[in-house]
Amino acid sequence: MPDVRDGDAGGGDAVSAGHHHGTATHRHRRRLVLVLAITLGVVGLQVVGGLVSGSLALLADAGHMLTDATGVAIALVASTLATRPATKARTYGLQRAEILAALANALLLGALAVWVIVEAVGRWDDPPEVATGVMLTVAVVGAAANLVCLLLLRDGQHESLNLRGAYLEVLGDLVGSAAVVVAGIVIATTGYTRADVIASLAIGLFILPRAWHLLREVVDVLLEATPRGLDLDAVRDHIREVPGVVDVHDLHAWTITSGVAALSVHVVVDEECIDRRRPGEVLDALDGCLRAHFAMEHCTFQLEPAGHRPHEGAHHD
Structure with a gap:
């Protein structure tokens, strides 16, 4: 008879497996809260500064940071939902909520980039006067705040798509603030007011590809693509080296949420x-092989005798 075991739960059901460690985003929750507080404070300052100075670049940076704040807030809510226990109706709990939050973040980021570019193009022929003193002061404060947030998120962005999204957005904000500073200096020294429009365009063009990159990663997770960096051929070869194993088929690997990968496979064993x-x-x-070589902790194996495969119907090599 086929023998099925979940490598994480030691034979337990899927409802209880793999949900007691929390997600990557949840582990960095305190840093996200701090980043959210800093970001909201700077948004308020930039909106006031942009309206007073007449700088589109400053307002664009404020809008970008507001999107950052929204994304971080979504990530925080999603990380809480993701730690709720699994049920029979949702055997992985709500861990995918983090991926949906990252999707919303990517879409918001892309929409903001398009708005900034369109608005900047509309101002090209008639750039408004800009109060450079206010513009420069607010931009420098924003750059300093973004740098602090970037340092807070640096480590966690390697573990979680939500933190990576927040990190990329803050990085964009830092570049945006730098562009605003440069534009303010140019306007103050030369009177060339189109520098503010150019800075706005630069911010929009910087944001757009990063939003697209994040969106691609999210789509890969939702389509249950093989986790990045995992070589299924190497996994197959390692499994075949285990004593007693004859062959491998129906090998699948996917990502449940950031930092939580899963694998299932049918393993043909010898008569002995x-x-x-x-x-x-x-x-x-x-189980030990995949943990040691690939850090895969949520694995499901089906052991079967030779000749069983034709009874399985549709299958995947």
């Missing part, structure tokens, strides 16, 4: 493994 009732040893060896 079945006759001597050694499936448990093979399962332990498979």
Whole structure:
């Protein structure tokens, strides 16, 4: 008979497996809260500064930072939902909520970039006067705040799509603030007011590809693509090296949410493994192999005898 085991739960059901460690975003929750507070403070300052100075670049940077704040707030809510226990109706709980939050963040970021570019083009022929003193002061404060937020998010952005999205947005804000500073200096020294429009265009063009990159990563997760960096051929080769294993098929790997990958596979074992009732040893060896070589902790193995595959219907090599 086929033997099925979840490598994470040691044979338990999917409802209880893999939900007691929290998600990558949740582990960095305090930093996200601090980044949200800093970002909201700077947004208010930039909106006032942009309206007083007449700088579109400053307002564009404020809008970008407001999007950052929205994205961080969504990520915080999603990280809380993702830690709720699994149920029979939702066997992975709400961990995918983080990915949906990252999707919303990417779409908001892209929409903002388009708005800034369109508005900047509309101002090209008639750029307004800009109060450079206010513009420069607010831009410098914003740059300093963005740098602090960037340092807070630097480590976590390697673990979570939500933190990576926030990190990229703050990086864009930092570049945007730098562009505003440069534009303010140019206007103050030369009177060339189109520098503010050029800075706005630069901010929009900087944001757009980063939004697209984040969106692609989110779509990969939603389409259950193989996790980036995981070589399925190498996984297959390692499994075949386990004593008692004859062949491998129906190998699948996907990402549930940031930092939580999963794998399932059908493993054909030899007659000796079945006759001597050694499936448990093979399962332990498979589990240890994938943990050690690929850091895969949520694995489901189906052990089956040779000749069983034709009874499975549709299958994937």
